[in-house]
Amino acid sequence: MTLELRGVAAGYGIVNVIDQIDLTVRPAEIVTLIGANGAGKSTLLKAISGLAPVRSGTISFNGERIDGYSTAARMRLGIAHVPEGRQIFSGLTVGVNLQLGAYLHRGRTDERAATLAEIGARFPVLQERLSTLAGNLSGGQQQMLAIARGLMAEPKLLMLDEPSLGLAPRLVTEIFEWIAHLREQGLAILLSEQNAWLSLAIADRGYVIENGRVALTGSGQDLLSSKEVADRYLGVGIEPQNGPGSPDNELAKRLREILGSRSN
Amino acid sequence: MAEIFDILVGGLLEGGVFAIVALGFSLVFRVANVVNLSQGAFCVLGAMGMYYFQTVFGWAILPAAFAAVVCATAFSLLIGAATFVPAVSRLPPSSTLVLTAGLLTFFIGVTLVVWGNQPYALPPFSGEAPFVFHGMRIPTQGVWLAGVSSALMIGLWLLLHRTTAGAALRACAENPLAARLMGINLPRMMLLSFGLAAMIGAVGGILVAPIMSLQFDSGQFFTISGFIAVAIGGMGGFAGSIVGGLLLGVTEQLAAFYVSSLFANTLALLLLLVVLILRPTGLFQAGAQRRSDVRDDVRVHRALVRLQGPKSLGFAVALVGVLVLLPALPLPNGLLPSLVISLILFIAVLGLDVLMGYAGQVSLGHAGFMAVGGYAAAVLSTSHGWPPLLATIAAIALSVVCGLLLSLATGQLRGHYLALATLAFGLLIDSLAVGLVDVTGGPSGLVGIPAFAVAGFAFDTPVRMFYLTLGLSVALVVMLAGGMRLGFGRTLKAVRSDQLAAAALGVNVGRVKVVAVCISAALAALSGALYAFNFHFLSPEIVSTNRSFEFIAMLVLGGEGTLIGGFFGALALTLLPTLVQDFAVFKTAVEGLILVVIFLVMPEGLFGRVAMWLQAVPLPGGRLKRMGAGR
Numbered sequence: 001m002t003l004e005l006r007g008v009a010a011g012y013g014i015v016n017v018i019d020q021i022d023l024t025v026r027p028a029e030i031v032t033l034i035g036a037n038g039a040g041k042s043t044l045l046k047a048i049s050g051l052a053p054v055r056s057g058t059i060s061f062n063g064e065r066i067d068g069y070s071t072a073a074r075m076r077l078g079i080a081h082v083p084e085g086r087q088i089f090s091g092l093t094v095g096v097n098l099q100l101g102a103y104l105h106r107g108r109t110d111e112r113a114a115t116l117a118e119i120g121a122r123f124p125v126l127q128e129r130l131s132t133l134a135g136n137l138s139g140g141q142q143q144m145l146a147i148a149r150g151l152m153a154e155p156k157l158l159m160l161d162e163p164s165l166g167l168a169p170r171l172v173t174e175i176f177e178w179i180a181h182l183r184e185q186g187l188a189i190l191l192s193e194q195n196a197w198l199s200l201a202i203a204d205r206g207y208v209i210e211n212g213r214v215a216l217t218g219s220g221q222d223l224l225s226s227k228e229v230a231d232r233y234l235g236v237g238i239e240p241q242n243g244p245g246s247p248d249n250e251l252a253k254r255l256r257e258i259l260g261s262r263s264n
Numbered sequence: 265m266a267e268i269f270d271i272l273v274g275g276l277l278e279g280g281v282f283a284i285v286a287l288g289f290s291l292v293f294r295v296a297n298v299v300n301l302s303q304g305a306f307c308v309l310g311a312m313g314m315y316y317f318q319t320v321f322g323w324a325i326l327p328a329a330f331a332a333v334v335c336a337t338a339f340s341l342l343i344g345a346a347t348f349v350p351a352v353s354r355l356p357p358s359s360t361l362v363l364t365a366g367l368l369t370f371f372i373g374v375t376l377v378v379w380g381n382q383p384y385a386l387p388p389f390s391g392e393a394p395f396v397f398h399g400m401r402i403p404t405q406g407v408w409l410a411g412v413s414s415a416l417m418i419g420l421w422l423l424l425h426r427t428t429a430g431a432a433l434r435a436c437a438e439n440p441l442a443a444r445l446m447g448i449n450l451p452r453m454m455l456l457s458f459g460l461a462a463m464i465g466a467v468g469g470i471l472v473a474p475i476m477s478l479q480f481d482s483g484q485f486f487t488i489s490g491f492i493a494v495a496i497g498g499m500g501g502f503a504g505s506i507v508g509g510l511l512l513g514v515t516e517q518l519a520a521f522y523v524s525s526l527f528a529n530t531l532a533l534l535l536l537l538v539v540l541i542l543r544p545t546g547l548f549q550a551g552a553q554r555r556s557d558v559r560d561d562v563r564v565h566r567a568l569v570r571l572q573g574p575k576s577l578g579f580a581v582a583l584v585g586v587l588v589l590l591p592a593l594p595l596p597n598g599l600l601p602s603l604v605i606s607l608i609l610f611i612a613v614l615g616l617d618v619l620m621g622y623a624g625q626v627s628l629g630h631a632g633f634m635a636v637g638g639y640a641a642a643v644l645s646t647s648h649g650w651p652p653l654l655a656t657i658a659a660i661a662l663s664v665v666c667g668l669l670l671s672l673a674t675g676q677l678r679g680h681y682l683a684l685a686t687l688a689f690g691l692l693i694d695s696l697a698v699g700l701v702d703v704t705g706g707p708s709g710l711v712g713i714p715a716f717a718v719a720g721f722a723f724d725t726p727v728r729m730f731y732l733t734l735g736l737s738v739a740l741v742v743m744l745a746g747g748m749r750l751g752f753g754r755t756l757k758a759v760r761s762d763q764l765a766a767a768a769l770g771v772n773v774g775r776v777k778v779v780a781v782c783i784s785a786a787l788a789a790l791s792g793a794l795y796a797f798n799f800h801f802l803s804p805e806i807v808s809t810n811r812s813f814e815f816i817a818m819l820v821l822g823g824e825g826t827l828i829g830g831f832f833g834a835l836a837l838t839l840l841p842t843l844v845q846d847f848a849v850f851k852t853a854v855e856g857l858i859l860v861v862i863f864l865v866m867p868e869g870l871f872g873r874v875a876m877w878l879q880a881v882p883l884p885g886g887r888l889k890r891m892g893a894g895r
Contacts, residue, residue, distance in 0.1 A: 049445060075447035087442040089435050096431050104447040106428045153447070 001027045001078065001156040001188055003048070007057035008067075010047035016055060017043040018212040025157060025188050030179065032199040032220065033192040034233055035209035041192040042084050044209065045159045048190070049081035050074050061157070076104050078156035082163065084192075086146040090135030094126055097134050097145055101152025112152075119148050122178075140171035147178065158182065159190045164198065176202055196233035200224045208233070269400055271517050277475055279513020280409040281307070284468030285490025286497060286505035287416060288461035294424075294437045294500045295457035296352045299680050301364040303465055304486030305371030309336040310466025311473040312375060315384055325389055333466045340462030341455060343367065347860050348458050349451045359863060361626060361683055362820065365813050366859030368487055373853025375480040380849075383477035386470075409471045416464055417502055433457060437500075488691060488809070492536045495684055498546025508546070529695040536688050541673050544681045575878055580741075580828070587734055591727045598842060600726045606831070606838040607733035608794045613818045613830030614740055615787030620816070621825030622748065623780040624760030626683040629690025630788055630815045635697055635807035636663045637789020639704055642713045642796040652716045656793040660786045667785030671778045690812050697804035709803025716797035729798055736794075740787065741827050748827070756780060817859040823869025832870040 003025040011017040018040040025031045033041045046052035048059060050071035059067040066074050075081075089097050098119065102112045120127035123144050129137065134145055143163060150158055160179070164172040172195070180202050183189055193199035200206050203220035208229060216228065223229045285304055292300040313332030317323045323331070347367060351360045390404040424430035435443040436453045444450055469478070469486075476482075489512060497508025512532055520528040539547060591600060616630050640659035644650040650658070674685045697704050704710060715724035716732065723732045747753055755776050758766035767773045796802040814837065822833030837858075841851045866873060 051441070051444065070449075071444045072447040072449055075445070081445050083441065083445060087439055087445075089438040089442060091438050092431065092434060096434075099428065100431055100435050100443075100446045100448070103428065103432060149446075 001062055003079075003157055003188070003190070004060045005048070005057065006059075008044075008047055008059060009055040009057055010043055010052045011055065012052065016212065017052075018047065018209075020213055021057070022214060023207060025190050027156075027188055028183055028186045029204045030183050030189045030191060030202055030220075032203035032206045033190070033209055034194070034196045034199060034206060034223075034229075035215075036233075037194070039209045040212040041209050042161055043212075045081060045083075045161050045190070045192055048074075048159060049079060051081075072104070075153060075155075078154075079159065080150040080153045080155035080157070081159045082146045082150040082161060084161040084165065086142045088134045088137075088142055088145050088149065090133065092134060093131050094134050094137070094145060095130035097149050098126070098130075098152050101149035102154075104153060115152055115154060119151055123148050140167050140174075143167060143171070143175060147175070151182075155187070157188045157190065159192075161192045162194065163191070164193060164195050172198065196229065197224075200229075271521050272514060273400075273402055273406060275514030275517035276510055277403065277406045277409060277472075277513070278517065279493075279510035280406070280413050281468050281472040281476075281486065281509070282489045282493040282512050283506040283509025284413050284416065284464055284471075285486050286494035286509045287413075287420065287502060288464045288468075289490055289494040290500050290502055290505045291420065291464070292457050292461045293494075295433045296348075296360075296454045297437055298352055298360045298364065299491070299499075299684065300348070300367075300458065300461065301361065301487050301491070302367035302371055302483075303461060304488070304490055305368050305375075305483035306336055306340060306462040306465030307469030307472065307486045308375055308478055308480070308483040309339060309371065309462075310469035311384070311386065311478050312379060313466070314386060314470045314473060318386065329467075329470050332470055333463055336466035336469075337459055337463040341459045344455050344458035344462070347864065349454045350864060352454050353451060355863065355867075361680065362628075362816050363860055363863045365628065366817065366856045366863065368483060368856070369810075369813055369817075370853055370856030370860060372481050372483050373850065373856050375483065376852055377849055379480050381480055383479040384473070385477040386473040388474040403475070405471070405474050409475075412467060412471055413506070416467065417506055420460075420464075421502055429456075484809070488687075489532075491684065491687070492532055494546075495536055495688075496539050496547060499680070501546065504546055524699065527695070527699045530692060530699055533688050533692040533695060537673075537685065537692065540677065540681060540685045540688065544677055579878065583828075584734075584738055591730060600730055602838050602842050603835075604726055604729045604733055604798060605795075606835040607730070607737050608791050608798060609815070609818065609838065610737055610831045610834040611733070611740065611794070612788045612791035613815055613822070613834055614737070614744065614827060615784035615791075616815050616819050617824065617827055617830050618744065618756070618787075619780050619784040620819060621827075622753065622756040622760060623777060625777060625780065626686070627781075627784065627812070628683055628687035628816070629693070629809070629812055630686075630784065631807045631809065631811035632686075632690035632693035633663045633667060633785040633788035634792035634795070634811065635693045635804070636666050636785075636792070638792030638796045638802050638807055639697060639710070640789070641793035642710050642802050643703060645797075646710065646713055652714060652793075652797055653718050656716070656790065656797075659793045660789045663785045663789030663792075664782045667781045668778065671781040675774050675777070687809070687812075690809050694804060694808050697807065704802075704804070707804060709801060709806075710796075711801050713796045713800045713802065715800070716794065723797070729794075733794060736790070737831070744827055752776075752779075813859075814855065817855055821858060821862050821870055823871035823873075823875075826869070826871050826875075829869050829871035832874075836870065 003023075005021050005023040008021040009016045009019040021044060023031075023044075033044065035041050043052050047054050050069060054067040057067070058065055061074070061077055061079065064077070066077065069077075089100065092100075098116060099112075102115060105112055125141055126145055126148055129141075134142065137145060147160065147163065163175050163179070167175070176198055179189055179191065191199055191203065200220045200223050206218065206220050206223045207214050208216040208223065216223065216226065218226070285307060288303045288306070289299065292298060292303070310332050313335045314328055317328035317331045318325065321328075347363065348360075351363045355363065388403070388405045389408055394401040394403050395407060396402075424434060432443070432446075432448045433453055433456065435446065435448060436450055440450060443453075465486075490509070493509035493512045494505050495508070496511060497504030497506070515535060516528040516532050519531040523531065590603070612630065612634055615633075616627060619625050619627050637659040640662045641652070641655045644655035644658055645652050670686075670689055674682060677685055698707050700706075715722045716729070717723065723729050748756070755766070755771050758769065758771055759773055759776050763773050792807060795806065818833035818837050819830050820833070821836060822831065823829030837855060840854065841848055862869065868876070
């Protein structure tokens with residue numbers, strides 16, 4: 001599984017929100033997009049999943065050109081998109097939300113049940129509350145549900161848009177642990193985050209998006225230690241790698257411990 | 265005792281059909297978040313198919329019913345795929361609502377072409393003899409109706425709650441964006457719900473055709489009754505739809521028996537208005553409510569195209585100049601009276617433009633204000649001998665009071681519910697015009713209304729009326745165009761774009777909406793009064809809900825939010841039937857079709873198109889303003 005974007009431009013109305021984007025995601029790789037609000041990270045993910053029309057350039061998935069495909073066709077190839085703000089079906093139960101996650105595999109009942117059992121084991125909180133209305137879950141549980149629903153489609157590439165938004169630091173760590181764990185299982189992950197510390201800490205590679213273009217790219221470690229990234233996204237005056245004991249910094253350190261050698 | 269039993273049975277029978285139509289409403293509303301006003305037409309389409317298969321071709325009941333349902337459903341799928349589905353994915357819900365009103369008009373027109381204007385009735389399925397139980401007589405058709413509607417309700421519930429397709433249907437209503445990300449084909453689901461609702465409607469029509477005789481415009485009756493039922497019961501809830509339908513049927517039968525059949529509708533509409541105002545979500549809590557914070561960046565407000573600067577002034581001067589000189593030219597017979605009608609209707613459309621085009625509030629009951637104004641002016645000047653000018657001013661004042669009351673009562677309502685409340689208002693005035701026989705002359709109308717006169721000068725010839733209406737129109741357009749350039753116009757546009765954001769900027773949204781409603785009510789009343797004085801006659805048909813739909817068609821055809829655009833719409837729709845008198849039977853179908861097609865392919869309207877052409881002419885200073893075409 002390889003996702004390749006070449007010179008992609010996309011947007012709404014007459015404005016291109018992103019332009020000339022080159023980007024690659026390889027199998028079992030975590031790639032993170034960092035950038036300010038409005039830089040175009042979400043639009044980039046939407047262009048890949050087919051929610052935002054691609055104006056120029058090409059998107060290919062495993063060598064197959066997909067930029068003309070419908071969203072459903074792209075999902076069928078193995079792309080899952082967990083959108084910003086969770087977007088769960090709050091008026092439906094947790095179980096139905098998960099069932100809809102596997103909508104494209106609706107004919108294959110046995111496999112679906114197996115995936116559901118697997119997900120239930122990984123997210124015991126959800127397993128316990130299958131018949132609860134999704135809107136009644138807490139924010140963190142809703143985010144887990146959104147990710148779990150994305151996984152129900154058994155994707156090869158999982159795109160997560162701001163999974164840490166509005167969550168308590170403890171939950172953020174938990175979610176990032178999962179993300180790392182999913183990669184261990186061979187899933188490729190494209191992550192869009194404003195929380196640059198955390199996302200770069202677990203990422204294999206990262207892209208810095210500014211004004212709809214790729215401003216910088218490199219390994220997660222390189223970006224973390226880059227003076228430019230530090231000034232713009234980690235906080236002015238913070239020394240790369242040796243920042244003061246801010247909560248994010250602590251979390252990033254803990255994550256690096258969890259993840260062992262990969263981030264060092 | 266036997267009497268009341270018969271009334272109750274009659275009410276339940278009638279209510280059963282309303283309930284079936286209401287089920288269709290709820291289904292489409294739950295999936296597409298749109299009230300599909302064409303729903304009732306499918307009953308007539310089903311019954312019409314049944315008539316041909318059973319009576320004309322002589323098929324047995326079951327195959328005939330099956331074939332009729334299949335044909336009606338297939339037809340609805342074609343129409344739905346061509347109009348409804350693209351509309352839902354491209355237009356804001358309020359425009360889609362109006363588009364479905366156009367579809368309803370189109371279906372009524374098609375039925376008129378096929379069936380003519382006679383009523384049709386089908387033989388009952390199991391013979392005429394009623395089913396007798398302990399001395400109480402129940403028509404066998406009622407048993408069929410009860411059985412089939414229960415089966416439909418259970419079937420729908422099972423489909424939505426026990427199948428993956430049903431979960432996908434519900435997901436579309438919950439969160440369209442997320443539904444797309446699950447790989448759900450949204451347009452297909454919309455079409456599925458539209459077709460299912462049409463199928464349900466067709467079944468209902470076939471079942472009820474032996475009880476009531478149907479004719480070409482019964483579709484509107486079913487839509488309105490079904491809509492009242494669903495609004496009472498709770499939009500989107502199946503049990504609520506059924507109970508609302510039965511409640512409505514019984515209420516109407518009781519009212520018809522104990523009060524007057526002319527008031528049967530009035531009481532039902534009052535019940536609806538009270539429910540809408542006190543409990544907009546209906547008596548029964550509807551199922552899933554769509555999250556209002558879900559952003560849908562696919563659907564944008566329609567593009568408004570306006571001319572600005574010297575070009576607009578030049579255009580206006582040229583247009584008025586041509587119109588002023590018209591009566592001096594050798595015109596074909598009947599053109600001048602048609603122009604007078606266009607101008608009178610334009611004044612009402614102008615009011616609607618302030619409300620819909622500028623403030624963004626859909627009104628499906630605009631003709632109600634025209635009726636209030638027209639009847640008040642007519643009654644005051646005939647029965648009470650008031651001079652026409654004074655009567656007109658009093659009529660406008662009365663209409664503004666009605667507008668004030670309506671907007672205060674419905675101040676809390678938004679979107680569909682507001683549109684539905686205005687529809688209910690229009691229907692209520694409609695039914696009062698029919699019911700208050702002593703004041704309005706009832707269904708046959710008021711005659712002997714004098715001509716409009718100011719200080720003894722009577723406007724009693726087409727030329728005089730033409731200059732009067734032209735002068736009034738020009739004055740009103742100039743005044744409103746001035747007002748729209750000032751702060752008031754900007755606040756209206758702010759409310760149209762985003763009520764919440766407007767409120768956050770300190771706009772008193774409630775007050776702005778009340779003012780917009782009052783302006784539109786005043787102009788509609790003026791139009792109604794002029795209409796009565798021009799024709800010396802006024803009947804409920806002239807100011808019915810059809811007229812409300814026609815106003816919207818005129819506005820949309822001409823170009824919303826342009827003030828002047830409505831004139832071209834009014835002119836086109838008034839001249840169309842006079843130009844092609846041989847095809848008068850097609851008028852309704854063509855009107856409906858125009859509304860639907862304009863919405864889909866030319867959202868800027870006739871005037872918007874003219875403005876775009878004018879823009880292409882290289883003249884210094886002419887600026888074209890395009891709004892709302894961004895994300």
